[in-house]
Amino acid sequence: MRTTARTVPLVLLSMLLLVSCASSGVDMEEPDRVLGREDDVRVDAQFYAAAYSQGGSVSIIYEIENLRTTPIAFANLNPELSYENETGTFTAMVGSEVPGNELVPRLVEIKPGERVKFNGGARLVVPVTRGLPGGVPREIRLKLVYLGDVEPFRELIGIPEAAVRDRELADRLFPLWIQHAMTVTTNSTPIRWGAPKSSGGADEIRKF
Numbered sequence: 001m002r003t004t005a006r007t008v009p010l011v012l013l014s015m016l017l018l019v020s021c022a023s024s025g026v027d028m029e030e031p032d033r034v035l036g037r038e039d040d041v042r043v044d045a046q047f048y049a050a051a052y053s054q055g056g057s058v059s060i061i062y063e064i065e066n067l068r069t070t071p072i073a074f075a076n077l078n079p080e081l082s083y084e085n086e087t088g089t090f091t092a093m094v095g096s097e098v099p100g101n102e103l104v105p106r107l108v109e110i111k112p113g114e115r116v117k118f119n120g121g122a123r124l125v126v127p128v129t130r131g132l133p134g135g136v137p138r139e140i141r142l143k144l145v146y147l148g149d150v151e152p153f154r155e156l157i158g159i160p161e162a163a164v165r166d167r168e169l170a171d172r173l174f175p176l177w178i179q180h181a182m183t184v185t186t187n188s189t190p191i192r193w194g195a196p197k198s199s200g201g202a203d204e205i206r207k208f
Helices: 010-022 151-156 167-180
Strands: 033-038 041-048 057-065 072-073 082-085 087-096 103-105 108-111 115-123 139-145 161-167 181-185
Touching: 033 082, 033 139, 041 181, 057 087, 057 139, 082 115, 087 115, 103 167, 151 167, 167 181
Parallel strands: 087 139
Antiparallel strands: 033 041, 033 181, 041 057, 057 115, 072 108, 072 139, 082 087, 103 161, 139 181
């Protein structure tokens, strides 16, 4: 768990953010808000960080809206953050897990017309290549991976476990997962990359 603005714990920050977004969903006025829509699945997201810097953390609140006439399914796992040196872009991937050798994840069903909000966090890391630092990050975006057909995965909808260890089930679902996986990628929003602020306080919780 990180601290934000040096004095405010992440739990408190998350509560503040969730309360501020609860009434109307994602804040339309925020400059770091990103949007994406493909195949009638819409994603709104916001990124929050005390500072965008190496080893720092970013909190993400995102909403998935199903505008289709059939349900979709989503693996509600913590975001995976990747970095593309050529473009200076971080990509937070959500729902990207596919069955491994043994484990299959729990799925959330999103019904037609339904909009569901999630939150998570990730650590900001620019990898070092051949002993040299990567380029300066300039943008961040979100990529959603979801299942366009729920029925082949019905047994994973709403299970109590975060994942099930079942080699036979994982082997059976792997090709179906690849076949039915669909994506939505949002636009990118600019970020300011630099060192964390030297002094702290609750009034300094803001975005860059």
